[in-house]
Amino acid sequence: MQHHYKSTAPATVAIVQELYQAKAELRAKSAKLGELFGGPVAPMASITCNYAGGVKLSADKAHDVHWRRPDEWGYRDLRTKPLLPKGTEKKDRAAIREEHERLLTLWRENYPPRVDVHSYWGRLGVNTGNLLLCGGVLFEHQATAYFLLGFQIDEADHLAKVAAGQPTSGWIEGAVEILPSEYSAAVSAFEGAKA
Numbered sequence: 001m002q003h004h005y006k007s008t009a010p011a012t013v014a015i016v017q018e019l020y021q022a023k024a025e026l027r028a029k030s031a032k033l034g035e036l037f038g039g040p041v042a043p044m045a046s047i048t049c050n051y052a053g054g055v056k057l058s059a060d061k062a063h064d065v066h067w068r069r070p071d072e073w074g075y076r077d078l079r080t081k082p083l084l085p086k087g088t089e090k091k092d093r094a095a096i097r098e099e100h101e102r103l104l105t106l107w108r109e110n111y112p113p114r115v116d117v118h119s120y121w122g123r124l125g126v127n128t129g130n131l132l133l134c135g136g137v138l139f140e141h142q143a144t145a146y147f148l149l150g151f152q153i154d155e156a157d158h159l160a161k162v163a164a165g166q167p168t169s170g171w172i173e174g175a176v177e178i179l180p181s182e183y184s185a186a187v188s189a190f191e192g193a194k195a
Contacts, residue, residue, distance in 0.1 A: 001150070001152075002148055002149070002150060002180070003148075003149045003150075003151065003152045003153070003177060004146075004147070004148055004177065004178045004179065004180055004182070004183035005146070005147040005149065005153070005172065005175040005176065005177055005178060006144050006145065006146050006147070006175070006176060006178050006182070006183075006186070007144070007145045007147075007172055007173065007174035007175045007176070008143060008144050008145075008174060009145075009173040009174025011173055012124060012145050012172055012173045012174050012175070013140055013143055013144065013145045015120055015123050015124055015145075016120070016124075016138055016139065016140040016145040017140050018120065019115070019117065019120040019138070020139070020140065022115045022120075023050055023115055025112070026050055026051070026052065026112050026113075026114075026115050027043065029052070029110075029112035030043065030052040030112055032110065033052060033055075033107075033110050033111060033112065034055060034056075036106060036110055037055045037057075037103075037106075037107075038055070038057065039055045039056040039057045040055070040056045041053060041054070041055055041056075041075075042054050042055075042056070042073070042075040047132060048116065048117060048118040048128075048132075049114045049115055049116045049117055049118070050114065050115040050117060051112075051114040051115070052111060052112050053075055053077075054068075054071065054075035054076050054077040054078075055067075055075060055076055055078075056070075056073075056074050056075050056076075057070070057074075057075075057076050059074070063076060064083055065082050065083055065084070065085070065096060065100075066078060066079055066082055066083075066099070066100055066103055067079060078103060078104065078107050079100070080104075081100070082096050082097055082099075082100040084096060118131070121136065121138075124138075124170075124172050124173075125170045125171050125172055125173065126149075126153070126169070126170040126172060127167070127168060127169050127170040130150075130151045130169045130170070131149075133150075133151075134149065134150030134151040135149070135150040136148065136149045136150065139186075139187075139190050141186055141189055141190040141193065142189075144186070145172075146183060146186045146187070146190075147172065147175065148183060151169050152169065153169050153170060153171055153172060153175060154169075154171075155171050155175075157169075158170065158171040159171075
């Protein structure tokens with residue numbers, strides 16, 4: 001069952017806005033990383049964070065020395081060590097290793113930090129264990145934060161459980177439950193504003 005909430009509490013809205021700003025910064029830094037390496041960088045997400053993935057490079061075998069083979073979408077990861085072709089002369093091996101070290105340094109210096117999405121949920125007061133088990137989505141539109149959760153949050157229940165020392169799903173400041181239709185309208189307006 002899904003539960004829909006919204007909050008206009010300034011602190012809540014600010015946290016959601018910070019998350020989207022962090023994601024935008026990650027996209028911008030990933031684009032710069034891609035420019036340095038000659039291809040777009042894959043936007044990746046794990047269960048708890050967003051991060052930059054591999055670089056979309058051609059399947060040309062010349063890239064295999066420094067890059068892993070492309071995945072099914074054409075993205076490659078930088079190898080930790082170069083793959084030296086058999087029969088490579090000693091002076092050429094040294095040059096390949098030197099170039100690989102340059103690429104690794106460039107990667108490390110420009111790789112954007114991960115965005116820990118769960119830290120933002122934690123700041124909102126949501127139990128991230130429940131989030132992992134049941135899921136959740138959040139966004140901000142016109143100074144209102146919207147939430148779609150796979151579990152119910154209830155302020156009175158939360159306060160009673162905290163007082164009793166029991167686990168709680170958490171509570172988002174200023175959250176009020178809304179109808180799915182209001183949430184859907186907000187999603188449509190949010191997506192329309194992005195376009």
